[in-house]
Amino acid sequence: xxTENQETEAQFESxxxxxxxxxxxxxxxxxxxxxxxxxxxxxxxxxxxxxFLMKRLQKGQKYxxxxxxxxxxxxxxxxxxPAAGPDKNLVTGDHIPTPQxxxxxxxxxxxxxxxx
Amino acid sequence: xxxxxxxxGAGGGSNDVQxxxxxxxxxxxDDVAEADIISxxxxxxxxxxxxxxxxxxxxxxxxxxxxxxxxxHSRGEYNVYSxxxxxxxxxxxxxxxxxxxxxxxxxxxxxxxAAQFLLSTNDKTIKLWKISERDKRPEGYxxxxxxxxxxxxxxVTTLRVPVFRPMDLMVxxxxxxxxxxxxxxxxxxxxxxSDYETYLSADDLRINLWHxxxxxxxxxxxxxxxxxxxxxxxxxxxxxxxxxxxxTLVYSSSKGTIRxxxxxxxxxxxxxxxxxxxxxxxxxxxxxxxxISSISDVKFSHNGRYMMTRDYLSVKIWDLNMExxxxxxxxxxxxxxxxxxxxxxxxxIFDKFECCWNGNDSVVMTGSYNNFFRMFERGHRRxxxxxxxxxxxxxRAVLKPRKVCxxxxxxxxxxxxxxxxFNKKILHTAWHPQDxxxxxxxxxxxxxxxxxxx
Numbered sequence: 001x002x003t004e005n006q007e008t009e010a011q012f013e014s015x016x017x018x019x020x021x022x023x024x025x026x027x028x029x030x031x032x033x034x035x036x037x038x039x040x041x042x043x044x045x046x047x048x049x050x051x052f053l054m055k056r057l058q059k060g061q062k063y064x065x066x067x068x069x070x071x072x073x074x075x076x077x078x079x080x081x082p083a084a085g086p087d088k089n090l091v092t093g094d095h096i097p098t099p100q101x102x103x104x105x106x107x108x109x110x111x112x113x114x115x116x
Numbered sequence: 117x118x119x120x121x122x123x124x125g126a127g128g129g130s131n132d133v134q135x136x137x138x139x140x141x142x143x144x145x146d147d148v149a150e151a152d153i154i155s156x157x158x159x160x161x162x163x164x165x166x167x168x169x170x171x172x173x174x175x176x177x178x179x180x181x182x183x184x185x186x187x188x189h190s191r192g193e194y195n196v197y198s199x200x201x202x203x204x205x206x207x208x209x210x211x212x213x214x215x216x217x218x219x220x221x222x223x224x225x226x227x228x229x230a231a232q233f234l235l236s237t238n239d240k241t242i243k244l245w246k247i248s249e250r251d252k253r254p255e256g257y258x259x260x261x262x263x264x265x266x267x268x269x270x271x272v273t274t275l276r277v278p279v280f281r282p283m284d285l286m287v288x289x290x291x292x293x294x295x296x297x298x299x300x301x302x303x304x305x306x307x308x309x310s311d312y313e314t315y316l317s318a319d320d321l322r323i324n325l326w327h328x329x330x331x332x333x334x335x336x337x338x339x340x341x342x343x344x345x346x347x348x349x350x351x352x353x354x355x356x357x358x359x360x361x362x363x364t365l366v367y368s369s370s371k372g373t374i375r376x377x378x379x380x381x382x383x384x385x386x387x388x389x390x391x392x393x394x395x396x397x398x399x400x401x402x403x404x405x406x407x408i409s410s411i412s413d414v415k416f417s418h419n420g421r422y423m424m425t426r427d428y429l430s431v432k433i434w435d436l437n438m439e440x441x442x443x444x445x446x447x448x449x450x451x452x453x454x455x456x457x458x459x460x461x462x463x464x465i466f467d468k469f470e471c472c473w474n475g476n477d478s479v480v481m482t483g484s485y486n487n488f489f490r491m492f493e494r495g496h497r498r499x500x501x502x503x504x505x506x507x508x509x510x511x512r513a514v515l516k517p518r519k520v521c522x523x524x525x526x527x528x529x530x531x532x533x534x535x536x537x538f539n540k541k542i543l544h545t546a547w548h549p550q551d552x553x554x555x556x557x558x559x560x561x562x563x564x565x566x567x568x569x570x
Contacts, residue, residue: 028454033402035457043403052407052466053348053370057301057320060214060239062207113143113152114168114176114562115196 133552134568135515137508139193141178142561144506154557156544160224160232163548166194166555167234168562169219173203175236175289177247191553191566198247200289203238215240221306223315225328233292235315239302242317244293244328252280298324298334305355311362318355318367325379337385338367338377353468354414361420368425372409374434392423392434394441404456404465412468417477418549424480426471429453431482431492446492446499449484451522451533464538475550483542486531487558488518504542504556504563514568 037043143152151172158167166178179197206215216239225233231248256278260266301319308315316337317324323338338355342348350371358364363379374392377385396405408428416423422443425432429452432442448469452459459465464485471482483489484501491500501518508515521530544557552567 027400029400029402029404029456032454032456033404036403036460039457039461053320053351054345056351057348059302060216062212062214064212110151110172112168112170112172112174112176112199113560114141114154114170115199 132567135502135552135554135565136512136568137510137515137563138191138512138553138566139564140506140509140561141176141564148560152560154544154560154562155218155220156222157546157555157557157562158222158224158234159546159548159555160234161226161549163550163553165197165224165232166546166564167222167224168557169202169222169236171216171218173201173205173217173219173238175200175202175219175222175234175245191551191569194564198287198289200245202236202243202245203241206240208240220303223306223308225308226312228312235306235308237303237306237317240296240299242295242303242306242326243291244295245289246292247287247289250286250288251282251284253283254278255281293328293331295326295331295334298326304353307355307357307365309357309362310360314362316355316357316365318352320351323352323355323365323367323385335383337365337379337383339384339386353411356414356416356423359416359418359420366414366416366423368411368414370410371406372411372427374411374414374423374425376436390436390439392439392442394432404460407460407465408456413470415471415473417473418475419477422477424471424473426469426482428465428467428469431471431480433480433494444494446480446490448482448490449520451520454522455533459538462538464541467541468543469541470544472545472547474547474552481545481547481554483545483556485538485541486536487540487542488520489542489545489556502565504558504561504565509563512568515565 142154149172151170151174153171154168155171156167156169159165160167164180166180168176168178170176176199177197178194180194181192183192202219203217205217207213208215218238219236220239221235221237223235225235225244227233231246234245234247236243236245255262256276258272258276258278259269295317299317299319299322301321303317303319305318306315307318313329314325314327317326317334318338321339321341322336324334325337326334338352340350340352350369350373353368353370355365355367358366364376365379365385366374366376368374372393375388376390376392378389379385381387381389396409411425411427413426414423421436423434423436425434425442426448429450430448431446433444433446435443456465469483471480473480478495479491479493481489481491487504488501489504491502493499501520502515503518516529519527519530520536521527521532523533526532540558542556542558546555548554554565556563556565
């Protein structure tokens with residue numbers, strides 16, 4: 001009896017699977033959407049809406065916190081300034097970039113490699 | 117007229133044209149510097165010049181050499197003509213905004229005299245560049261030596277008239293106009309009007325009209341910024357002037373619509389004259405719908421009767437007289453539909469592919485991934501997939517058509533969807549205005565292909 005049940009269960013499962021794969025074939029996009037929602041359940045209520053657009057409009061925006069900057073400056077006064085050149089071991093929060101040690105954004109004075 | 121839907125077909129290509137490798141420009145090594153990423157490619161109106169812009173703000177112009185009698189089997193090669201730094205990185209301290217030097221678009225002006233002019237733009241500033249040749253110089257000054265040093269006046273005993281003598285060709289690029297401070301948002305398009313006096317520049321929310329001679333003023337002709345930014349639902353993605361009607365322009369949106377505006381109707385063209393939109397089947401609506409419907413490029417046909425739009429998965433051709441649906445739709449890489457989740461995660465779903473027409477508007481071309489690019493032959497309903505790669509780079513070697521296997525059994529010579537390299541994207545392509553010569557940009561290389569001449 002139990003084997004019969006198991007068999008019918010197995011049958012049902014494979015039918016469901018067939019239905020699933022049929023759905024996938026007929027609408028792969030819906031399957032992809034389900035995958036995405038499973039990974040990121042909190043993904044925006046507005047699909048493709050303002051979040052993307054605001055991010056696009058904000059491109060290039062750099063933020064500066066004067067409070068952090070002044071705190072760091074005050075801290076620095078009591079200690080030696082960290083050695084010039086990036087010290088990657090510094091804990092964030094202890095080291096605020098100052099204009100002096102930001103890499104200068106210079107234009108590439110190198111000729112394009114498309115030129116021979 | 118029936119809407120024609122194209123699927124990846126036999127890939128035989130047109131019966132007339134066989135595409136052959138001609139040239140490749142750029143470094144061979146895989147380690148690509150950011151600055152070398154090509155960001156725009158554009159032929160000039162005669163096709164003699166080919167300009168590229170890159171992420172490093174540089175412009176390189178190639179010139180086609182004159183056909184020589186000794187080489188009847190190929191058209192002239194493109195060699196470097198001029199290169200210059202068009203834009204530099206900037207920082208707007210007032211807005212705390214970093215402004216990239218990347219060249220977003222280059223547009224040539226029609227040639228009026230011996231010099232060539234082009235407009236190049238980054239996110240914020242458009243520049244008009246003059247490229248001129250100097251092939252003679254004055255010699256025989258009275259007061260100067262040939263090397264420029266001044267002569268001792270007491271040694272000057274005779275008078276002579278300096279004459280122009282030939283010199284080695286020198287090509288000079290100089291910025292003639294700088295059109296700045298007119299865009300709050302990032303410029304995505306520039307387009308020269310058929311009146312050859314004005315041009316438009318479009319950013320995410322506004323389109324401005326400029327006169328080529330005037331840099332301190334521009335007119336705002338489209339403004340879609342909502343009063344409350346929380347209500348923002350769409351942005352402008354591309355804009356172009358009609359090729360021969362100087363009052364007509366179109367702009368595309370992130371929601372997949374195209375608006376045609378007539379500047380004669382009103383000073384501010386917020387109200388469109390025509391709205392082109394294909395209704396979506398509501399049962400197909402998904403999280404991805406809007407993202408993949410966002411139009412990344414819009415181009416009028418040369419004859420001005422049609423326009424082409426590129427969205428993430430397809431190319432659509434619209435008859436300007438029919439707003440409710442495109443007259444032709446071509447699937448570029450339909451097999452990506454089942455990969456949208458991972459394409460969203462790696463941001464590829466936001467890639468902005470461009471598209472272009474051939475000279476007589478019979479074939480359209482666009483790029484894809486794995487360094488593949490696609491051509492769709494409108495009349496014959498044929499499509500072709502080719503690859504820009506160093507492997508198929510023997511001189512005049514005919515390119516072999518490629519095929520992607522969407523699922524199931526992979527045939528020999530086919531490539532499976534999972535093997536595609538999504539870092540190798542062809543976003544920018546250009547077609548010579550008259551001949552079958554195409555320029556295809558991979559990440560950092562420029563390929564030039566020609567049709568086989570027998």
